[in-house]
Amino acid sequence: MAGIFVVAKKEFLDHVMGKKFLVILAILMLISLLAMHQGVESYNKQLDSYKERTAEIEEHPEGMSQGWMPEKPSILSVFQMMSALFGILYAILAIAIGFNLISGEKESGSLKSLLSHPVFRDTIINGKALGGMGALGFAMLVMTLLSIGILMMLGIMPTGDEFVRILVFMGFTLLFMFSFFAIALMCSTIAKNSTRAITYSLVIFVVISAVMPIAGSIVGMHLAGDMPEYPGMARQETSHNINESEDISKEEQIEEQERIQEERQEEMQEYWEKVMRVQEMFSIADPKSNFEKVSSAVLDPTFESFRGFFGPRTEPSAETSILEALGMVWKNLLVLLVFPVVMFAIAYIKFMRMDIR
Amino acid sequence: MIKTENLTKVYNGNKAVDSLDLEITEGDIFGFLGPNGAGKSTTILMLVGLIEPTEGKCIINDIEVVRNPLEVKEFIGYLPENVGFYGNMTAEQNLDYFARFYPMDADERKKRIEELLELVQLDSVSQKVGGYSRGMTQRLGFAQALLNNPGVIFLDEPTTNLDPEGVLQLRQTLKKLSDEGKTIFFSSHILAEVAQVCNTIGIISNGTLIERGTLNEVKTKLDVRKTVKIIVETTEDMPAIEHENIVNVEYTGRRAVIEAKSDIREDISRYLLEHNIVITELRKEEPTLEDVFMESVYKGKGGK
Numbered sequence: 001m002a003g004i005f006v007v008a009k010k011e012f013l014d015h016v017m018g019k020k021f022l023v024i025l026a027i028l029m030l031i032s033l034l035a036m037h038q039g040v041e042s043y044n045k046q047l048d049s050y051k052e053r054t055a056e057i058e059e060h061p062e063g064m065s066q067g068w069m070p071e072k073p074s075i076l077s078v079f080q081m082m083s084a085l086f087g088i089l090y091a092i093l094a095i096a097i098g099f100n101l102i103s104g105e106k107e108s109g110s111l112k113s114l115l116s117h118p119v120f121r122d123t124i125i126n127g128k129a130l131g132g133m134g135a136l137g138f139a140m141l142v143m144t145l146l147s148i149g150i151l152m153m154l155g156i157m158p159t160g161d162e163f164v165r166i167l168v169f170m171g172f173t174l175l176f177m178f179s180f181f182a183i184a185l186m187c188s189t190i191a192k193n194s195t196r197a198i199t200y201s202l203v204i205f206v207v208i209s210a211v212m213p214i215a216g217s218i219v220g221m222h223l224a225g226d227m228p229e230y231p232g233m234a235r236q237e238t239s240h241n242i243n244e245s246e247d248i249s250k251e252e253q254i255e256e257q258e259r260i261q262e263e264r265q266e267e268m269q270e271y272w273e274k275v276m277r278v279q280e281m282f283s284i285a286d287p288k289s290n291f292e293k294v295s296s297a298v299l300d301p302t303f304e305s306f307r308g309f310f311g312p313r314t315e316p317s318a319e320t321s322i323l324e325a326l327g328m329v330w331k332n333l334l335v336l337l338v339f340p341v342v343m344f345a346i347a348y349i350k351f352m353r354m355d356i357r
Numbered sequence: 358m359i360k361t362e363n364l365t366k367v368y369n370g371n372k373a374v375d376s377l378d379l380e381i382t383e384g385d386i387f388g389f390l391g392p393n394g395a396g397k398s399t400t401i402l403m404l405v406g407l408i409e410p411t412e413g414k415c416i417i418n419d420i421e422v423v424r425n426p427l428e429v430k431e432f433i434g435y436l437p438e439n440v441g442f443y444g445n446m447t448a449e450q451n452l453d454y455f456a457r458f459y460p461m462d463a464d465e466r467k468k469r470i471e472e473l474l475e476l477v478q479l480d481s482v483s484q485k486v487g488g489y490s491r492g493m494t495q496r497l498g499f500a501q502a503l504l505n506n507p508g509v510i511f512l513d514e515p516t517t518n519l520d521p522e523g524v525l526q527l528r529q530t531l532k533k534l535s536d537e538g539k540t541i542f543f544s545s546h547i548l549a550e551v552a553q554v555c556n557t558i559g560i561i562s563n564g565t566l567i568e569r570g571t572l573n574e575v576k577t578k579l580d581v582r583k584t585v586k587i588i589v590e591t592t593e594d595m596p597a598i599e600h601e602n603i604v605n606v607e608y609t610g611r612r613a614v615i616e617a618k619s620d621i622r623e624d625i626s627r628y629l630l631e632h633n634i635v636i637t638e639l640r641k642e643e644p645t646l647e648d649v650f651m652e653s654v655y656k657g658k659g660g661k
Contacts, residue, residue, distance in 0.1 A: 006457045014445065109441020113501060116405055116435035118427045119458045355408040357398075 007127025015135035039078030046073035098184030179287035182343030216282025220275035297325035363413035388555030434507035440498030444487025491518035
C-alpha cells in the first residue's frame with residue numbers, strides 16, 4: 001500500500017509542477033476570471049430587474065399580467081454558464097495529464113527500470129491514477145477557490161444551499177475530468193507510443209462527444225417521423241375554419257381554437273420527447289452530456305427532468321432540493337460514475353498483462 | 358544461483374527463446390553471448406520477471422520468478438538495454454524514487470545513493486537526467502542496478518554507450534563484485550567484452566543455447582574445423598614441403614602457411630633440418646574464440 005503513495009506522490013508532483021499542467025491551468029483561470037466577471041454582471045442586472053418587478057407587483061398586484069412571474073436570479077447561473085464553457089477545456093486538461101502516463105514511460109525506458117524493482121504492477125497503475133486524479137483535484141480546488149474568491153470580492157455571498165450546490169457541482173466536474181483522464185490512461189496503456197495514445201484519446205473524445213450526439217439527433221428525427229406543424233400555423237387554419245362556420249358562437253370558437261392548439265402542442269411535445277429519447281441513448285456514454293445534465297440538476301434550484309418546449313410558464317417553478325434533482329438524473333449520474341471505472345478497468349487489465357520489452 | 362528449465366517464449370508463433378536450460382553458480386560472471394535478436398534480452402526479461410515465459414520456469418536463489426516476483430526483485434539488480442530514467446529528475450532523485458520500494462529508511466537511502474553515484478562518477482553532476490549523455494545514463498543505470506546491494510546482477514549490453522574509460526571501470530567493478538560473491542549475468546553481442554570479464558559463457562542463437570562452459574571449453578566444442586593451420590618461417594627461401602597429410606600450402610618467400618589433416622610440426626621440422634634450412638618460426642595457429650564464434654553462430658552451428 002505504501003508503494004501506491006510513493007508512485008502517487010511522484011506523479012502528483014510531476015503533474016502540478018509540469019509546464020503542460022500549469023499552462024492549461026493558467027488558461028482555465030484566465031477564462032474563469034472573464035467568465036465570472038461576465039456572469040456576475042449579468043446576474044447583477046437580472047437581480048436589479050427582479051427587484052424592480054417584485055416592487056411593481058407589490059405596489060400594483062392587480063395590474064400584472066398572469067403569464068409572467070419574475071424568478072429570483074441565482075448566482076448558480078454563473079456556474080451553469082461556466083460548466084458549458086469549460087467542459088471541453090477540462091476534458092483537454094484531463095487528456096493532457098493522462099495520455100502519456102504509461103506510453104511515455106515505455107518510450108523513455110523508465111518503466112522497465114521501475115518494474116525491475118520490487119513493486120507490483122497494480123501499485124504503479126493505481127499510483128499513477130491516484131496521482132493524476134490528485135492533480136485534477138488540485139486544479140479543481142484552485143478553480144473553486146478562485147470562483148468563490150471572486151464572488152466574495154464582488155460582494156456576492158452565496159447562500160448555504162448555493163454554497164453546497166457549488167461544491168457538489170465542482171465534485172461532479174472532477175468526476176467529469178476523471179472520465180477523460182481514464183480514457184487517456186486507457187489509451188496510454190493500449191497504444192504503442194504517446195503520439196498514438198493522444199490520437200486515440202482525441203478520436204474517442206470526438207466520437208462520444210460530437211459524432212454520437214449528432215448521429216443520435218439524425219436517427220431520432222428519422223425514427224420520430226414527420227415533425228408536426230407548428231401550433232401558430234394551426235391557429236391560422238383554425239381561424240379560417242371558424243370564419244366559415246358562422247353559426248358557432250364566439251366562445252365556442254375560442255374554445256375550439258385552444259383545444260386544437262393544445263393538441264398540436266402535445267403532438268410537438270411527443271415528437272421532441274421521442275427525438276430526445278433516441279438522442280439520450282446515443283449519448284449515454286458521453287461524459288459531457290451526462291455532466292451537463294447532472295450540473296443542470298445541481299445548479300438549477302428549479303430543475304425539472306423534462307421541461308416542456310411549448311406553452312407559457314404561468315408561475316415560477318417549485319424549488320427542487322439537490323437530492324430530488326439528482327434523483328431525476330440518476331441514470332446520467334450513474335454513467336458518469338461508472339464510465340471512468342470501466343475505462344480504468346480496461347487500462348488496469350491491459351497493464352497487468354503487458355509484456356514490458 | 359540462476360537456473361532456467363525448458364524456458365520458452367513465443368511471440369506471434371515464433372519462438373524467441375526455445376527450451377533454454379541454464380545453470381549458473383554463485384559468484385560466477387556468466388557471459389551470455391549471441392547476435393542481435395538471438396533471444397538474450399527476452400531471456401533476461403523472463404529472468405527478472407518483466408515478461409512471463411510461455412513455457413518453463415526461471416529460478417533465482419531457489420525462488421521461482423513467476424510465483425514470487427517481488428521476492429526475486431528484492432534479491433536481484435537489473436540494468437536493462439537502453440536504460441531509461443525520469444528526465445525531469447536528478448540522478449539522486451531517480452535513485453531515491455526506486456530506493457523507496459526497498460525496506461530502507463531515509464538515511465540508508467541517502468548513504469547508499471551517495472556511494473553509488475560516487476562509484477559511477479556522477480556524484481558531482483547536479484543537472485537533471487534529461488540532460489545526460491547516453492554514457493552518463495548508462496552509468497546511472499548501473500548504479501540503479503546496484504541500489505539494493507543485489508546478490509544477482511543482470512546486465513543487458515552494459516557497455517553500450519560507454520567510453521573506453523567507462524568500459525574499463527565497469528570491468529573492474531564487475532571483478533570486484535564477483536570477488537564479493539555476487540553472481541553476474543552479462544549479456545552482450547560483442548565477444549571481446551565477454552571474454553574480458555566472464556568466467557563462463559553461453560552462446561545463444563535463434564533462441565537456442567548452442568554451447569556453454571568456460572571460454573576454452575566453448576572454443577574447443579565449437580571448433581568444427583577438420584584441419585590444422587601451421588605457420589613456418591625460415592632463414593632461406595622455403596623448399597616445397599611434401600607430406601601425405603598436407604591439404605594445401607601457400608608459399609611466400611621464406612614463409613609458408615600449411616593446412617594439414619593433423620599436427621605435422623615434428624615432420625616439417627625434421628624435413629627442413631634434413632635440407633639444412635634454419636627454422637625461425639614454427640607454430641600451430643589456434644583459432645581465436647572470435648573465429649569460432651563467428652563460424653559457429655553466423656555461418657555454421659546457428660541454432661535452428
